[in-house]
Amino acid sequence: MSNKIIKNSKIFVAGGAGMVGSSIIRSLQSHGFENIIAPPRDELDLFNRHEVKEFLGEIKPDQIFLAAARVGGIETNSNNKHLFLYENLLIQNNVIYEAHKADVENLIFLGSSCVYPNNFQTPIKEEDLMQGPLEESNEGYSLAKICGIKLCNFLSSTSKKRNYFSVMPCNLFGLNDNFSPKTSHVIPALLRKFYQASKNNIESVEVWGTGNARREFMYVDDLADACVKLMNSETFYNVINVGTSKDIKISQLVEHITKITGFNGKVIYDSSKKEGTMRKVLNTDKIRKIGWFPKRNFVDELKYVYKNAEEKNLLL
Numbered sequence: 001m002s003n004k005i006i007k008n009s010k011i012f013v014a015g016g017a018g019m020v021g022s023s024i025i026r027s028l029q030s031h032g033f034e035n036i037i038a039p040p041r042d043e044l045d046l047f048n049r050h051e052v053k054e055f056l057g058e059i060k061p062d063q064i065f066l067a068a069a070r071v072g073g074i075e076t077n078s079n080n081k082h083l084f085l086y087e088n089l090l091i092q093n094n095v096i097y098e099a100h101k102a103d104v105e106n107l108i109f110l111g112s113s114c115v116y117p118n119n120f121q122t123p124i125k126e127e128d129l130m131q132g133p134l135e136e137s138n139e140g141y142s143l144a145k146i147c148g149i150k151l152c153n154f155l156s157s158t159s160k161k162r163n164y165f166s167v168m169p170c171n172l173f174g175l176n177d178n179f180s181p182k183t184s185h186v187i188p189a190l191l192r193k194f195y196q197a198s199k200n201n202i203e204s205v206e207v208w209g210t211g212n213a214r215r216e217f218m219y220v221d222d223l224a225d226a227c228v229k230l231m232n233s234e235t236f237y238n239v240i241n242v243g244t245s246k247d248i249k250i251s252q253l254v255e256h257i258t259k260i261t262g263f264n265g266k267v268i269y270d271s272s273k274k275e276g277t278m279r280k281v282l283n284t285d286k287i288r289k290i291g292w293f294p295k296r297n298f299v300d301e302l303k304y305v306y307k308n309a310e311e312k313n314l315l316l
């Protein structure tokens with residue numbers, strides 16, 4: 001069994017400036033963990049194996065959260081499969097393998113529900129991994145994530161001193177999300193689109209797909225709390241799902257967003273555009289058994305994220 005993480009243990013959060021990484025840092029701090037290290041990209045480039053090796057050899061963290069990745073919505077994923085595969089493999093291989101070589105005992109890798117087979121029976125269990133073909137639009141990203149999951153599995157099976165495992169979150173949203181029109185996920189993309197349409201009195205807004213695809217959305221702080229809880233879990237899971245186990249149609253999300261942004265025009269669904277997998281709800285029995293459950297209300301958090309983004313001029 002690896003060492004327990006205590007209040008002054010050294011915790012390295014890779015990708016600490018991102019939406020998930022920054023939320024993990026907030027959750028760790030609120031649980032009293034004080035010794036958190038999260039260098040920004042210009043101080044530690046995770047593409048550079050030598051930098052990663054030197055850093056981990058010097059710091060020797062007790063725990064790593066690997067939340068650094070190339071991440072993005074359906075458009076950028078499907079247009080840049082090569083980059084999503086290559087860059088994510090680079091980051092993961094560097095951090096996971098160099099952590100092993102530096103004798104780091106504990107590592108939590110952020111996977112994604114995208115790794116599961118496309119349009120598979122739901123709710124999807126952890127055991128369903130690799131039981132069917134992937135959704136093609138994010139194949140590069142998913143393949144990289146599967147390699148990261150397996151690298152953690154293989155290292156953990158080599159030694160009791162390697163507690164490396166993967167958390168599989170559903171679709172997330174929250175503070176520090178990416179609002180770029182080219183690379184954002186569906187929630188920030190629609191918040192921005194409908195905000196602009198509302199402010200400029202535009203008559204109609206186009207939404208990709210039929211509106212019938214369903215997504216399981218969770219506020220990122222619920223995921224972060226799960227990660228912190230899993231850090232000292234008595235039970236070892238190679239892979240563990242974290243989600244609400246409830247999904248909504250994209251058209252329902254659009255209804256919430258039109259209300260929040262005050263958009264009164266017409267919504268046009270463009271079914272010629274990609275909409276990804278039609279349904280993917282996670283079975284979360286395993287994480288619920290250890291006493292975690294999502295606490296935040298979807299619509300309240302959506303309003304909060306919108307207000308925050310508006311105040312920070314992220315919707316312009």
Ligand SMILES: NC(=O)c1ccc[n+]([C@@H]2O[C@H](COP(=O)([O-])OP(=O)(O)OC[C@H]3O[C@@H](n4cnc5c(N)ncnc54)[C@H](OP(=O)(O)O)[C@@H]3O)[C@@H](O)[C@H]2O)c1
Nearest residue numbers: 015017018019020041045046047068069071110112171172
């Ligand atoms: N967002 C979701 O809905 C979602 C859902 C399921 C799983 N996840 C997983 O959660 C993790 C974090 O996602 P996120 O949404 O927080 O993404 P994010 O906001 O884009 O954050 C990613 C972070 O990785 C950093 N990074 C990327 N390449 C780097 C490099 N070469 N060197 C150093 N840092 C680098 C970025 O740094 P910069 O700030 O410098 O760019 C950023 O801080 C990912 O593994 C993702 O697959 C996310």
